Amino acid sequence: MGLNPVLPAYTALILAGGQASRMGGVDKGLQTLHGEALTQHVLRSLAQQTRPPAGYLLSANRHLDHYARWGHPVLPDAEAGYPGPLAGIQAGLAACPHPWLLVVPCDAVQLPDDFAQRLLDAAHDRQASSAADPAHWHPTLLALHRNCAASLDAYLARGGRSIRGWLADLDHQPVHFDQPFANANTLADLARLAAP
Template identity: 45%
Template sequence: MISALILAGGQGRRMGGVDKGLVELDGRPLVAWVRAGLAAQGVAYDRVYVSANRHGDLYRAWGDVVLPDLWPGQPGPLAGMHAGLSACTTALLLVVPCDVPRLPPDLASRLVTALEDSGAAAAYASSGGRAHPAFCLLSTSLLPALDACLSRGQRRVFDWLRSVAAVEVEFAASCFVNLNTPEDVAAWSARAAH
C-alpha cells in the first residue's frame, strides 16, 4: 500500500499570489481535479495528504491530512515532500503537484514498477526529454537524505532526486500540462469547451 501527497504549499507567484490549488477550473478547484486523477490511478491509498501552508481548512475537503511545511520560510516543493515523508506511515509516497488537471492514469503503477525493477528508492516522471520531478514516487527511507538536503540549503527537486539516484520514467509528451498562470487556466478552459 502507498500514500499520496498533493503539493499545494507554494506561494503561487505566477498565479498572482493566489493559492494555486484553489484556483477554479471549469467550476472546480485545481486540487479537486488532481484528487480525481489520483482516484483514477486504481490504487488503494493508505492516506492522501495535502501539503498546504494556507487555507488548510479548505484543503481538508481533498485530503485525509493537511500538512504545513516543517521548514520555515516556505523553501519550496522539497519542504512539502519533507512534510509528506515525515507524516507517511507507508513505505512509499506518490507525489503530485496541485496544478495539473489531468494525471496519466498509469502514473502510480509505472513509477511503482520502476522502483521494483531498479531497486531504487525514488522514481520520477519525464516526457519529451523533459524531467517532471514533482511527479515522483519516494521511499520513506529517503527522509534523512531529504532532511540533509534542506539543511544544506538545496531547493531544487531534480537536483535532490539525482543525488539519491532516482530512476526516470518516460511518459507521453502530452501527459503533464501545468497551469501556472491565469492565462494557462483560461486556455485550458477554452480548449475543453471545443
C-alpha cells in the same frame, strides 16, 4: 508493462503549499477549473489510477481549513517563508504511513491512468522515480521510498532547495510518458485548460 502484484500500498501527497508566483501569488490549489478547485481535480485523477492510493496528504500553507474540508491530513511546512516544494515533500515523508509516497503538484490536473503504477514499478528496488514527457522532465511528479527522508533532511540542512539537486544524490529512475502532462502553472495555462 503489467501490474507488479508485490508493490505495497502507497500514500499520495499533493503539493499546494507554494507561493504560486507565476500565478500572481494566489493559492494555486484552490483556483478553479470547470467549477472545481485544482486540488479536487488531482484528487479525482489519483482515485482513478489503475493502482489508486491507500491514503492522501495535502501540503498547504494557506487556507488550511479549506483544504481540510476534503477529509485528508493537511501538512504545512515546518519552516516559514515558503522554502519550496522540498519542504512539502519533507513533511509528506515524515507523515507517510506507507513505504512509498507518490508526489503530485496541485496543477497536474490530468494524469494518465497508469501514472502511479508506472512510477511505482520504476522505483521498485530503487529510492525514487520521476516522470518525463516529450518536452520536459517533471521532478515534482515522483515516487519516493520513505527511507529517503534522512537524505532529504540532510540536504535541506545543508541549504539545498532544488528537487533536481536532491534527486541527483538518490538512486533515481526517470519514467518516460508519450504525452505531455497538462498543468495549470499560470493563469494563462488555466484559461487554456478551461476553454471548450
